Amino acid sequence: MATTHFTYNPIPLPPSADPVHFKDFGRKVEGFDPAKIDDSQMEEIIEMLYKHSILLFKNLKLTPKQQFEMTHAFDPKTESYGHGNNKTGSTKASILHPDLKTIPHQPQVQLIGNGRVPEVYEGLDHPQLKHPHHRTFHKEPVSLEDEENGITRFYRWHIDAALYALSPPKVTTLYAVKVPQGEPQTCRYDDGTGDELKVPLGGTVFVSGKNMFDILPEQYKSLAVRTKVRYAPHPYVWMSKAHALPTGLGIENEGLEMDLEDLPEWDESKIKVFPVCWKNPVTGSLHLQVHPCGAHQLLIDPLPPTSSRENALYPDGATVTDLAQVRDILYKLQRPGISPELCYAQDWEEGDLVLFHNRGLLHSVVGAFTPDQLRMFHQCNLAASDEPLGPDAEDLKTHA
Numbered sequence: 001m002a003t004t005h006f007t008y009n010p011i012p013l014p015p016s017a018d019p020v021h022f023k024d025f026g027r028k029v030e031g032f033d034p035a036k037i038d039d040s041q042m043e044e045i046i047e048m049l050y051k052h053s054i055l056l057f058k059n060l061k062l063t064p065k066q067q068f069e070m071t072h073a074f075d076p077k078t079e080s081y082g083h084g085n086n087k088t089g090s091t092k093a094s095i096l097h098p099d100l101k102t103i104p105h106q107p108q109v110q111l112i113g114n115g116r117v118p119e120v121y122e123g124l125d126h127p128q129l130k131h132p133h134h135r136t137f138h139k140e141p142v143s144l145e146d147e148e149n150g151i152t153r154f155y156r157w158h159i160d161a162a163l164y165a166l167s168p169p170k171v172t173t174l175y176a177v178k179v180p181q182g183e184p185q186t187c188r189y190d191d192g193t194g195d196e197l198k199v200p201l202g203g204t205v206f207v208s209g210k211n212m213f214d215i216l217p218e219q220y221k222s223l224a225v226r227t228k229v230r231y232a233p234h235p236y237v238w239m240s241k242a243h244a245l246p247t248g249l250g251i252e253n254e255g256l257e258m259d260l261e262d263l264p265e266w267d268e269s270k271i272k273v274f275p276v277c278w279k280n281p282v283t284g285s286l287h288l289q290v291h292p293c294g295a296h297q298l299l300i301d302p303l304p305p306t307s308s309r310e311n312a313l314y315p316d317g318a319t320v321t322d323l324a325q326v327r328d329i330l331y332k333l334q335r336p337g338i339s340p341e342l343c344y345a346q347d348w349e350e351g352d353l354v355l356f357h358n359r360g361l362l363h364s365v366v367g368a369f370t371p372d373q374l375r376m377f378h379q380c381n382l383a384a385s386d387e388p389l390g391p392d393a394e395d396l397k398t399h400a
């Protein structure tokens with residue numbers, strides 16, 4: 001399709017990013033006016049998002065209603081917020097609960113950020129917001145002294161998804177209303193590699209799930225296309241007492257997950273089993289898409305009979321139920337994909353709108369704010385009307 005409506009330029013990459021891996025990743029869109037959007041313009045935006053994973057719009061004025069409508073255009077058959085709108089009852093213990101404030105007149109749009117809003121805002125009375133701090137989630141947070149020197153962590157690498165009962169949203173839209181100014185910070189991996197990443201204060205870091213797959217050695221690609229992840233029921237409740245790895249890419253093995261019988265009532269039919277690789281509906285590329293924290297079991301298919309068994313991992317297939325082993329396998333598949341040169345950190349300015357392909361990348365917040373630093377974002381995503389597709393027969397022939 002020719003891009004006839006808007007102009008698309010590469011997004012500005014930080015010096016840490018290796019441009020080789022970002023040729024198709026991220027576009028800055030010019031000429032867009034949310035008050036004048038029509039169907040054929042939106043069609044172009046949708047196609048460009050699937051091709052480029054992130055679209056950035058600068059200096060926008062965007063109402064919650066316009067944001068919902070843009071988000072909705074990606075999946076017209078759905079209406080409800082990606083985590084559902086019932087925030088009481090069974091989901092109370094969820095670790096996501098405190099981070100979200102629903103905008104009353106547009107309940108699919110959430111106000112997120114940090115600090116106390118000094119007014120009635122979009123119908124919310126002086127809402128108190130809290131930017132997630134890795135100290136509340138990581139097993140061994142950085143020392144206070146290091147933190148004063150600007151050291152931070154990836155809070156949690158994730159896909160925006162309930163991972164139970166609801167299907168992962170196709171797109172997430174993030175609109176920056178208020179962005180506090182401050183010095184850049186250093187995000188430290190603290191996993192023995194010495195890796196670190198310069199990040200803007202309170203930035204959002206993205207990595208491409210396509211890169212994550214493409215850089216794997218052949219035997220891991222074969223494993224990735226043959227594997228499905230079974231997520232825990234109510235995963236955010238299940239993991240609510242557990243701690244994360246210092247990279248934010250999964251959970252430490254401390255045995256702190258809740259017993260399944262102690263979880264709020266759950267139903268086998270609502271448990272999510274997703275392929276490790278999700279097929280891009282426009283490009284056909286495979287994106288390695290796993291929310292490592294919620295993973296409970298791995299279901300590995302055997303090699304096809306025509307494939308060579310030399311160096312193959314799990315050639316006969318397996319059901320991996322040991323959590324430590326599940327996490328070890330996923331870490332080997334995912335850790336290469338979050339290396340500093342593969343990270344894009346969005347340096348937010350007020351009026352920025354970012355659309356990201358939630359089924360094609362992983363993201364994490366970074367940084368720490370003081371209580372008086374006011375940050376306000378509107379976030380919207382919708383539980384999808386269908387499930388992500390895995391590798392097809394052709395992909396298996398190529399990679400398995």
Ligand SMILES: [Fe+2]
Pocket residue numbers: 158159160363
């Ligand atoms: Fe998110």
